Amino acid sequence: MDGLRVAAFVGSPRRATVVTDEDLMLACRGGSAEAFEAIFERYRAPLWGYFRRRLVDSARAEDLTQETFAAIWRGSSGYEPRALFRTYLYTIAFNLLSAERRRLRTRATDPLTDLAGPASSAEAEHVLWLRQALSRLEESDREIVMLREFEQLSYTEIAALLDIPLNTVRSRLFRARAALRELLLAGPSGDRS
Amino acid sequence: MTTPHPEREALMAWLDGEGAEAERDVVAQHVGACAACADVVQEMHRASAALGDWPVDAPPATLAERMRQVTHGAPKPAPVPRWRSARWRWGALAALVLIGILVPLRMQCVEASSVCHINGLRHLFGPAPGSERAGATTPASSRSSGQDVRDRVPSRGESTPVAGPRAVTAVVVTVFVDWQCPSCKALHAAYGPLFEQYAHDEPGRVQVIYKDFPLNSACNPNLSVGGHEAACEAAVAVRLAREKGREREMVDWLFANQEGLTPEAVKAAVTSVAGVTDFEERYADELEHVRADVAEGTELHVHFTPACYLNGVLTNDQNGRWLPADQLRQLIDAELMKTGAAVRR
Numbered sequence: 001m002d003g004l005r006v007a008a009f010v011g012s013p014r015r016a017t018v019v020t021d022e023d024l025m026l027a028c029r030g031g032s033a034e035a036f037e038a039i040f041e042r043y044r045a046p047l048w049g050y051f052r053r054r055l056v057d058s059a060r061a062e063d064l065t066q067e068t069f070a071a072i073w074r075g076s077s078g079y080e081p082r083a084l085f086r087t088y089l090y091t092i093a094f095n096l097l098s099a100e101r102r103r104l105r106t107r108a109t110d111p112l113t114d115l116a117g118p119a120s121s122a123e124a125e126h127v128l129w130l131r132q133a134l135s136r137l138e139e140s141d142r143e144i145v146m147l148r149e150f151e152q153l154s155y156t157e158i159a160a161l162l163d164i165p166l167n168t169v170r171s172r173l174f175r176a177r178a179a180l181r182e183l184l185l186a187g188p189s190g191d192r193s
Numbered sequence: 194m195t196t197p198h199p200e201r202e203a204l205m206a207w208l209d210g211e212g213a214e215a216e217r218d219v220v221a222q223h224v225g226a227c228a229a230c231a232d233v234v235q236e237m238h239r240a241s242a243a244l245g246d247w248p249v250d251a252p253p254a255t256l257a258e259r260m261r262q263v264t265h266g267a268p269k270p271a272p273v274p275r276w277r278s279a280r281w282r283w284g285a286l287a288a289l290v291l292i293g294i295l296v297p298l299r300m301q302c303v304e305a306s307s308v309c310h311i312n313g314l315r316h317l318f319g320p321a322p323g324s325e326r327a328g329a330t331t332p333a334s335s336r337s338s339g340q341d342v343r344d345r346v347p348s349r350g351e352s353t354p355v356a357g358p359r360a361v362t363a364v365v366v367t368v369f370v371d372w373q374c375p376s377c378k379a380l381h382a383a384y385g386p387l388f389e390q391y392a393h394d395e396p397g398r399v400q401v402i403y404k405d406f407p408l409n410s411a412c413n414p415n416l417s418v419g420g421h422e423a424a425c426e427a428a429v430a431v432r433l434a435r436e437k438g439r440e441r442e443m444v445d446w447l448f449a450n451q452e453g454l455t456p457e458a459v460k461a462a463v464t465s466v467a468g469v470t471d472f473e474e475r476y477a478d479e480l481e482h483v484r485a486d487v488a489e490g491t492e493l494h495v496h497f498t499p500a501c502y503l504n505g506v507l508t509n510d511q512n513g514r515w516l517p518a519d520q521l522r523q524l525i526d527a528e529l530m531k532t533g534a535a536v537r538r
Contacts, residue, residue, distance in 0.1 A: 048252035131247070170211075177237070
């Protein structure tokens with residue numbers, strides 16, 4: 001008979017030995033392509049997700065992912081571990097995304113449609129619903145909540161990335177989440193009243 | 194009530210693991226004693242979990258090739274100033290040691306305390322072909338546990354209360370595991386003492402259910418090729434060892450010998466460690482039970498191990514990292530509080 005597998009495990013926590021991003025970047029600084037490939041493996045999916053969730057055009061998302069890593073590689077000779085590598089990485093990504101949005105604006109494309117635009121046919125209905133809910137937030141609030149929820153950046157990292165005070169991050173994040181919660185509770189139509 | 198309700202921003206910061214330790218301790222103590230604030234925290238957690246249900250497709254395969262062209266085609270970075278060279282040597286050495294460890298692994302184990310997922314996972318970020326949303330009402334057997342996890346585990350994003358046998362069991366923790374996954378081993382080490390403590394302090398109130406999700410294509414159709422070589426055999430071995438009352442010993446052996454584990458080694462160990470003598474004869478039947486667990490995981494969009502659900506809500510973050518044990522304990526305590534249990538920790 002198959003019963004519940006109630007855990008009765010014993011054991012002491014073990015700490016894995018992990019070479020940090022900063023260690024790898026110091027190796028990159030000397031020109032180690034292998035260390036860079038390790039960085040690429042660590043951040044390929046997260047960085048792709050960063051651009052993919054913010055841009056409708058998957059080809060541009062791939063381009064910008066590549067451009068970010070290329071900038072890391074090119075700039076590695078001058079790398080100094082003053083801050084977390086992750087903050088450095090997303091700062092580059094954020095700047096490239098901002099440039100892309102400026103470019104889209106000149107083409108009279110509202111950057112908000114990045115999120116509110118049509119989903120791919122393979123995208124589930126609830127994902128479309130999430131995109132629409134996020135698109136209703138103020139742009140600055142939306143960026144903060146996305147950096148926190150998807151990129152898992154700390155408040156301090158978000159403050160450094162967006163160059164705003166820590167308390168502003170906290171208050172805007174709270175406001176954005178409250179608004180988002182209301183939108184999500186309202187259901188896919190977004191009409192609650 | 195011994196302390197005033199914290200501001201909601203403070204509750205949010207605490208849930209995010211932010212703030213000074215002293216402030217966090219105050220909030221933690223309050224949430225542990227205040228059902229209303231525990232509810233607020235749970236609601237915040239559910240909203241975040243809803244956002245986590247926005248997966249993206251896997252990075253394009255062409256990206257890696259394009260990066261190779263960058264690193265091999267572009268000029269190398271400028272020479273490093275002499276004063277940096279010693280540090281560089283140490284950094285390079287550390288990196289090479291890491292690469293020597295990482296490269297042979299087929300799995301993308303980001304770090305031991307993080308998550309394992311498969312390079313070739315076919316529907317890595319999407320519903321299984323033909324499946325409905327998680328929480329579908331289609332009945333399906335859950336022979337490994339005797340409970341259908343889909344009855345309790347809604348899709349992330351659903352805000353409906355999670356049904357559960359609360360009269361007796363207040364909290365159900367469901368973990369999808371691969372016994373050959375280093376991250377599962379790390380979770381076992383971190384959560385094991387916590388679960389034991391609940392078993393002692395709150396007998397029957399917190400149930401932990403392990404579901405099989407071996408990352409091997411032989412028993413998990415989510416993978417197109419390969420995977421952890423002995424993951425399917427390990428899953429069957431633990432099931433058969435359980436029948437002999439030797440589950441703990443079998444799991445301990447698997448985790449102790451996880452690196453380089455082979456099917457042959459598992460077959461030998463299940464006899465020597467658990468006294469199972471009919472592994473080969475029963476393997477095919479037991480593997481169907483493993484596949485039933487995998488099917489449940491597939492419907493829930495599980496795409497990494499370990500995947501840990503607390504009363505129906507996925508507790509891993511968007512990158513698949515599982516919660517530190519102290520944060521899981523706080524969430525469990527909050528659930529216990531809602532059912533009137535006295536939290537004594």
